[in-house]
Amino acid sequence: MTIKASSISFESINIGDDLPSIQKSETQEDINNYLVLNESEEREIPSMNLHIDEEFADTGIFGGMVNYGVTTCGFMVELLQLAFPLKNIRQATISMRATEPIRADDMIQYTGKVVGKREEGGKNLVDLELVGTNQLSQTVATAKVTIPL
């Protein structure tokens, strides 16, 4: 079963249930806009940035520019919002790992599954695993989430 935020309840969730999936692709302009839109602080001592400085990124460990990992985390939380109310997500613990670089124009599919359901300390908790997979079928990000309901 695919769970939805509009009809979620602890009782209705079962281990093995899926979250709705989403697809995300960022252009290089989208990646550049992260800094612009968020009015990032000017650093007193400038630093190189492997998201927007092509020459620097080419010499780095990823061999080219990559997206912001925090944006990937944002996509995973957007996925959570399709399945759970925002007030519950604010109470969640989220442990996310970047496993492969994400480039501009990669197409990433984010999916999630319920892997546990328990009562602990008077709270109803749901355990989830989220995965981001690129167009080459590589896992680019994973997350373990525990959310109270």
Next chain:
Amino acid sequence: MIDADKAKREWKIWTWEMIEPGLSSKPFVKEVSHESIANYARSVLNDNPIYFDEVAARNEGEDSVVGAPTMCFTYAPVRRWELFNERGYLSPEQALEPRSTPFAGVEINPQEAPVRPGDVITSTTSIERKWESKSGNKFVGFRIVGHNQNGQKVCDYVYNIIWEYSKERKARTS
């Protein structure tokens, strides 16, 4: 005010050996606005109206538009370079021969309260831990905790970076 050119020439680069859990930065203060909430949502390609429209937010049970949970990365940014700069050192990305220390992952803890327009967030960054993987890669976790003007904790996360690879990572070629 730091003379950036002089610092780049004369300051040393912070090293792995100098990374000590508990070291913290000066507090950082940032005010949240309707515009910054909307712009953050745009920056992560999220068009959920709860971030743009008061009525939509109230229909979802919120008092007003609220910041997305991951907006913490902008109102309480990591600012790891400041930990080093405050002590007269450069981060590896700031060196004359720079190298990256990329994002490896993040652990986000529960919020005591949502972030709303008008909130003033004060955050600090500290070194939470450092560790080495079996393969010899070196990692550092920075903990960022932010409170609003009422003393409520609005963000608490650990931002993990790869400080140094044990060997050159093979780049994806396609």
